[in-house]
Amino acid sequence: MTTNPIRTVRQSAKRERSIVPLTAEELQRLFAELGPRERTLVLLDVPTGMRRDEVLATQWCDIDFEKKTLNIRKSIWQQHLGPVKTEESEKGMPLDDEMITDLLRWRSKTLYAGEQDWIFANERMKGRQPLWPEAIERNYIRPAAERAKITKRISWHVFRHTFSTLLAENDEDVKTVQSLMRHANSNITMNIYTHAVSSKKRRAQSKAVEMILPAEGATPVPAGVA
Secondary structure, three states: OOOHHHHOOOOOOOOOOOOOOOHHHHHHHHHHHHOOHHHHHHHHHHHHOHHHHOOOOOEEEEEEEOOOOEEOEEEOOOOOOOOOOOOHHOOEEOOHHHHHHHOOOOOHHHHHHHHHHEEOOOOHHHHOOOOOOOHHHHHHHHHHHHHOOHHHHHHOHHHHHHHHHHHHHOOHHHHHHHHHHHOOOOHHHHHHHHHHHHHHHHHHHHHHHHHOOOOOOOOOOOOOOO
């Protein structure tokens, strides 16, 4: 070929859909509607910022229940096991006590609780494969979100974006956010951090406006009248 065909195709760098993170209150409503398996799956996914191919590739042997850590070493795509996205992605992650409790509760219920079993094994495949991310999202998580009256679009990437936003809104420093999100460089972290801080500033400003304006329907008190 004499020319590169990609040069003749105009591509937009803009996302087709903007990613809107969930609030903590929306997550609480979602958890209340999820079954035990899906609750454990989302609870493992959100506070670790794991990508969908990573969380479904986890096996029980990846969790150290004594040290309360998770080793992220692999990912799965179309049921083919492979490495994680980047070298930075392959890291040990801390697990909160509530996450450990939830995982142990699920392990006592699942048919596939051996060290080499998938944590979220596909029962139809006799545990030989983990669940398909599209199916679990479509058949369980999105219906639960509808029952919880959540109108935002739900996806695995929304969960990951939600975690990074919550970290930034909680005033965690950039280095901590970058480490927990396992970003390859700090520029990615800063984009999310800037958005979260801007949202926080907007809420602070709105509270101030609410404080200084009279309540709707209230009659303003004339100057000089006690």
